[in-house]
Amino acid sequence: MEKTTEKSAHDIAVFEKEALEFHQKGRPGKIEVVSTKDCNTEKALSLAYSPGVAAPCKAIAKNPDHVYDYTSKGNLVAVISDGTAVLGLGNIGPLAAKPVMEGKGILFKNFAGIDVFDIEVKSSSPAEFIAAIKTLEPTFGGINLEDIKAPECFEIEETLKREMNIPVFHDDQHGTAIVSGAALLNACHIIGKKLPEVKLVINGAGAAAISCGKIFVSLGVKIENVLMCDSGGVIYKGRTSGMNKYKEIFANSTEKRTLTEALNGADVFIGLSVAGAVTGEMIMQMAKDPIIFAMANPDPEITPTMARKYRPDAIVATGRSDYPNQVNNVLGFPSIFRGALDTRSTQINEEMKLAAVHALAQLARQGVPDDVSASYGGQKFKFGKEYLIPKPFDTRVLLWVAPAVAKAAIKSGVAKKPITDWAVYHDQLEAIQGPKKVFIRSAIHRVRTNSERIGRLPKIVFAEGTSSKILKAIRLCIDENLCEPIILGDEERILEKAKLHDIDLTGIQMINPAYHPKFMNYVEELYNRRQRKGINIKESERLMADPSYFASMMIDQGDADGMINGATTNYSEAVKPILHTIGLAKGAVPAGLNIILAEDKLLFFADTTVNFNPTSEQLAKIAVQTAQVAEYFGLKPRVAMLSFSNFSGAPGTPAKMKKAMELAKAMRPDLMVDGDMQADTAVSSEIQNRIFPFTGLGGEANILIFPNLESANISYKLLQQVGQVEVLGPFLLGVRRAANVLQRTTTVDTIFSSVVLTALESQFITDWRNKKH
Numbered sequence: 178m179e180k181t182t183e184k185s186a187h188d189i190a191v192f193e194k195e196a197l198e199f200h201q202k203g204r205p206g207k208i209e210v211v212s213t214k215d216c217n218t219e220k221a222l223s224l225a226y227s228p229g230v231a232a233p234c235k236a237i238a239k240n241p242d243h244v245y246d247y248t249s250k251g252n253l254v255a256v257i258s259d260g261t262a263v264l265g266l267g268n269i270g271p272l273a274a275k276p277v278m279e280g281k282g283i284l285f286k287n288f289a290g291i292d293v294f295d296i297e298v299k300s301s302s303p304a305e306f307i308a309a310i311k312t313l314e315p316t317f318g319g320i321n322l323e324d325i326k327a328p329e330c331f332e333i334e335e336t337l338k339r340e341m342n343i344p345v346f347h348d349d350q351h352g353t354a355i356v357s358g359a360a361l362l363n364a365c366h367i368i369g370k371k372l373p374e375v376k377l378v379i380n381g382a383g384a385a386a387i388s389c390g391k392i393f394v395s396l397g398v399k400i401e402n403v404l405m406c407d408s409g410g411v412i413y414k415g416r417t418s419g420m421n422k423y424k425e426i427f428a429n430s431t432e433k434r435t436l437t438e439a440l441n442g443a444d445v446f447i448g449l450s451v452a453g454a455v456t457g458e459m460i461m462q463m464a465k466d467p468i469i470f471a472m473a474n475p476d477p478e479i480t481p482t483m484a485r486k487y488r489p490d491a492i493v494a495t496g497r498s499d500y501p502n503q504v505n506n507v508l509g510f511p512s513i514f515r516g517a518l519d520t521r522s523t524q525i526n527e528e529m530k531l532a533a534v535h536a537l538a539q540l541a542r543q544g545v546p547d548d549v550s551a552s553y554g555g556q557k558f559k560f561g562k563e564y565l566i567p568k569p570f571d572t573r574v575l576l577w578v579a580p581a582v583a584k585a586a587i588k589s590g591v592a593k594k595p596i597t598d599w600a601v602y603h604d605q606l607e608a609i610q611g612p613k614k615v616f617i618r619s620a621i622h623r624v625r626t627n628s629e630r631i632g633r634l635p636k637i638v639f640a641e642g643t644s645s646k647i648l649k650a651i652r653l654c655i656d657e658n659l660c661e662p663i664i665l666g667d668e669e670r671i672l673e674k675a676k677l678h679d680i681d682l683t684g685i686q687m688i689n690p691a692y693h694p695k696f697m698n699y700v701e702e703l704y705n706r707r708q709r710k711g712i713n714i715k716e717s718e719r720l721m722a723d724p725s726y727f728a729s730m731m732i733d734q735g736d737a738d739g740m741i742n743g744a745t746t747n748y749s750e751a752v753k754p755i756l757h758t759i760g761l762a763k764g765a766v767p768a769g770l771n772i773i774l775a776e777d778k779l780l781f782f783a784d785t786t787v788n789f790n791p792t793s794e795q796l797a798k799i800a801v802q803t804a805q806v807a808e809y810f811g812l813k814p815r816v817a818m819l820s821f822s823n824f825s826g827a828p829g830t831p832a833k834m835k836k837a838m839e840l841a842k843a844m845r846p847d848l849m850v851d852g853d854m855q856a857d858t859a860v861s862s863e864i865q866n867r868i869f870p871f872t873g874l875g876g877e878a879n880i881l882i883f884p885n886l887e888s889a890n891i892s893y894k895l896l897q898q899v900g901q902v903e904v905l906g907p908f909l910l911g912v913r914r915a916a917n918v919l920q921r922t923t924t925v926d927t928i929f930s931s932v933v934l935t936a937l938e939s940q941f942i943t944d945w946r947n948k949k950h
Contacts, residue, residue: 191679200276207279208295213249244315245521245594249292254319254514256281257296259306262326262349262384265474271297274324281323281348289511289575290609291518293321303329307336314341318518319525321510322347327384328421344517344525350388352506355513355530357447357470357494358392359537360504360565364492366538367562368466370444372397376464378439379427380478381449382407387423389447395531403427404439411439444468452476457487465490472496472504492562501563508567509533512575515609516582519602520592525582532585533578540577541566549573553622570618576606616774617905619810620933624659627940634661635738635936638731640724642666642687644744648680650928655685660936663737665690665724690727699730707757725751729758732914738939739915741932744923748786751918752909765911766791766798770806771893772905778860781807781880785889786907786918793833797840800882802910804848807880809941816841817859817878818852819888823869825853830884837882849875856881856892905930908938915939 200206216225223229233247245251260274275297282293296313300306310320310333320343322334330347337345365372377398379386382405394400405412405427409419414428433439436454440446441462448454448471455478460467469484471477474496481493481500494502513533517525545558552570567574580599586592596602628634637654641647642664648671651662664671668687675682690696703726704717712720720726725746731737743751752767761767769786773779783803788795796818804814818834818841826835834853841850851873858864859878883889897904905927908917915938917931 187681191681194679207276208282208293242593245318250316251318251518251521252290253292253294253317254285254321254518255296255310255313255317256285256293256321256323257298257310258323259298259300259325261324261329263324268326271299278323281321284507285321285511285514287511288507289515289579291511291514303332303336307333307340310337311340314343317343318521319344319346319514321514322349324349325384327387328423330384331387331423338524342523344514344522346510346513346525347384347388348506348510350384351392351525351530352509353385353449353472353504354388354392355509355533356504356506356537356566357389357472358396358531358534359508359541360470360494360502361393361445361468362396362534362538363541363560363565364445364468364494364562366542367492367560367565368468370466373399374402375444375468376402376442377404377445377447378436378443379403379405379447379449380436380454381447381473382412382424382427383449386447386449387426389449390427392530392534393447395527396534400427401429404429404431404433404443406436406439410434410436446470446478448472448478450478452478454478457483460484460488460491463488467491470494470504492565494565498569502565503569504566505569507569508537508574509578512578513582515575515606516579517586519579519594519605520583520586520596521594522586522591523593524591526586526589526591528585528589529582529591532581536577536581537566537574540571540573543573545571552619553626556622556626575609576603579606616772616779616810617930617933620937621657621659623810624933624936624940627937627944631940631943634659635939636661636663636736637932637936637939638663638665638728638737638740640665640728640740640742641745642671642724643674645674645678645680646923646925646928647741647744648675648678648682649925650932651682651685652680653925653929654932659933660739662686663688663731665728688727690724691722693727695734695736696721696727699727699734702730702734703758720754723754725754726758729754729916732916733759738943739917739935741917741919741928741935743917743919744921744928747921748907748918752787755909755912755916755918759912759914759916761911762913764798765802765913766795767912768795768799768802768910769889769907770803770910771907773893773896774903774905775901778877779812779879780860782889782893783880783882783910784886785883785893787886787909789886791885793836793840796834796837796882796884797844799910800837800841800850800880801844801848803880803882804845806908806910806938809937812879814848814880815874815876815878816848816850816852816880816882817854817856817874818850818882819856819859820853820884821855823854823858824851824872834882834884849873852882905934908934915942 214225216222236243256278258274258278260271261268263269263274263277278295282295285291285293298306298309325333334345334347379390390403390405411433412424412428414430437459440459442464444464445468450473452473467488469491471479472495477495484491484493494504496504542560549571550557558564583596587595637660639647639662643666654660654662662685664685664687667689671687700718700721703721704714725742728740732740767787768784771782771785773782781803783799784791800816804816807814818838820831820834822831825831831853838850838852841848859881862877865872893904896902915935917935919928919931
């Protein structure tokens with residue numbers, strides 16, 4: 178079904194308000210400078226600045242190459258713009274362009290570990306802009322030009338490349354060209370067309386279009402087979418209106434004057450123009466198996482659905498993430514600069530660009546590993562019409578493109594620091610990445626994939642319908658198409674709170690428990706279960722009017738799949754209705770689980786919220802339950818039973834944890850579990866290998882089972898406040914159905930994360946129940 182991209186004025190206003198709040202909250206903007214050295218002592222300060230800083234200064238003065246040894250220059254890129262061609266906003270000036278340049282810096286950092294300073298230049302001419310940038314060469318290892326209008330951008334880049342001895346790269350031109358070039362190579366490979374034989378039409382004659390045309394020719398397309406169109410129609414020999422020397426390169430001898438005429442018999446359409454520029458009738462006249470890259474943003478020249486309606490044999494790519502074959506520049510520039518910086522290249526030349534093209538094309542033809550599929554909800558990718566180029570979150574992109582670019586730099590003679598050991602370089606690149614913090618996004622993709630398979634979204638009940646944080650999180654869930662939310666409470670009060678916070682709840686089901694047709698059925702069910710535990714029928718009716726009890730009973734009775742509670746209630750009170758209605762799975766132990774996301778580690782902590790002093794038997798069951806959660810996400814569980822000693826089994830806690838390890842092993846012989854052990858041993862392969870090579874963990878633990886509630890709770894809350902980590906949860910283990918309890922200090926983001934994992938858990942439970950029956 179075709180997705181609509183039209184938004185009402187109200188939707189746009191709400192989204193823009195959210196964007197402004199996002200950029201304003203906390204420290205304004207999106208970036209900061211962080212020290213790479215500890216400077217918290219007088220001695221450290223004397224080394225970092227005066228007088229110690231004089232030593233590297235003198236070393237650099239004596240040998241300029243030492244600047245790469247003693248400063249950040251070798252990993253520092255300037256993202257520079259004059260703001261004359263910003264996204265779809267046009268010429269908004271350098272000041273208004275700053276948020277975009279900060280965002281570009283984030284992509285450099287997240288995808289390739291490259292540090293960025295954004296520089297916005299106020300200039301009146303290309304010459305003035307060029308003069309300003311040239312003075313920056315001592316500071317940076319590379320220059321990324323961004324959002325500069327054509328044709329000035331060509332002159333600026335050409336001059337800077339010629340006059341500077343560091344890489345200069347205009348991503349608007351070359352990034353699009355490189356990624357679309359890889360897609361074109363693979364599209365032609367799939368349908369068996371040879372590049373020298375294809376007839377290619379480019380709609381658009383700006384920076385990206387000119388660069389695409391050039392790289393396609395470098396790849397083998399004959400320039401006489403390229404027709405370029407702009408707003409004035411086909412660019413042909415002899416045309417004078419709206420021409421410049423860059424367009425002139427693609428002026429061919431032809432009688433064709435319109436885009437419609439140009440597409441007649443064409444093999445390839447490259448769109449870098451405006452939405453709706455191409456109709457179904459226009460592509461009907463293209464050659465067999467047409468290749469259609471409609472890359473206008475935010476909306477393509479023709480949607481994939483429309484293109485395939487008229488040409489089912491077409492291969493289609495766009496610039497959007499919600500369609501297959503997204504031509505996304507992030508596949509290019511971070512890894513290209515990584516390879517250039519690591520070889521201290523003096524430029525990014527054609528050989529390096531083409532190396533990136535071929536690396537991306539070849540990577541797409543490889544089998545896609547499970548961890549990439551896991552990042553997209555288990556969706557399987559296979560080289561073909563729907564998968565021409567790698568996905569942006571494929572961590573292999575850096576590992577393929579950066580070495581290819583580096584090798585091309587060395588071979589073409591622009592590398593000042595050749596790489597000799599490529600295996601070591603590969604390890605260095607992997608070290609940059611670490612386990613990416615795509616945990617929640619991966620879970621969202623899994624929920625969506627499961628929903629498509631099941632045929633519906635999971636129904637998640639929210640017991641606290643008048644909490645603004647809950648309502649905002651529900652809106653996120655709707656926007657992500659994550660679940661079918663059900664809000665409990667008085668509808669008038671809910672809508673009043675939503676209106677106050679400008680939250681659109683249109684179409685969302687709201688239930689006042691007391692007026693629900695199943696209310697008395699739920700009351701009687703609770704009474705039947707609790708009548709011998711001090712609950713009479715009146716008390717049961719009173720409790721069922723509580724949204725927490727009502728939500729729990731909805732889950733228990735199969736009227737919903739999962740629930741979220743606790744944003745406005747203390748934890749113990751929020752858990753009680755769940756245990757009194759839904760209850761525990763057979764043989765399970767209730768426990769709290771927190772997920773710790775660090776830059777280079779993903780850890781599961783248990784039990785963080787329920788059992789004050791669990792027994793060895795309870796700890797073993799908690800370990801097995803936590804291992805099952807880790808496996809939801811495709812992780813291989815490695816469980817450490819924590820204590821204050823390493824493998825002593827001494828009386829007290831060590832003995833308890835050792836016994837818990839033995840019991841867990843008996844419950845699941847395949848589980849990698851060991852203990853008792855100290856926390857640093859558990860998470861350090863170096864300590865394990867050096868001192869305890871006999872451990873059965875097989876590597877660093879990702880599940881830490883604590884001996885009691887206080888140690889687990891203190892640990893995760895301390896990390897949450899002072900560690901550079903993100904803490905998700907707590908999540909409730911052992912319950913028969915998917916029900917999770919929040920902390921009252923929770924945020925909208927953490928509520929959303931909890932909903933994601935609750936939805937995923939509900940789908941796994943549903944699958945398990947279906948298999949059982």
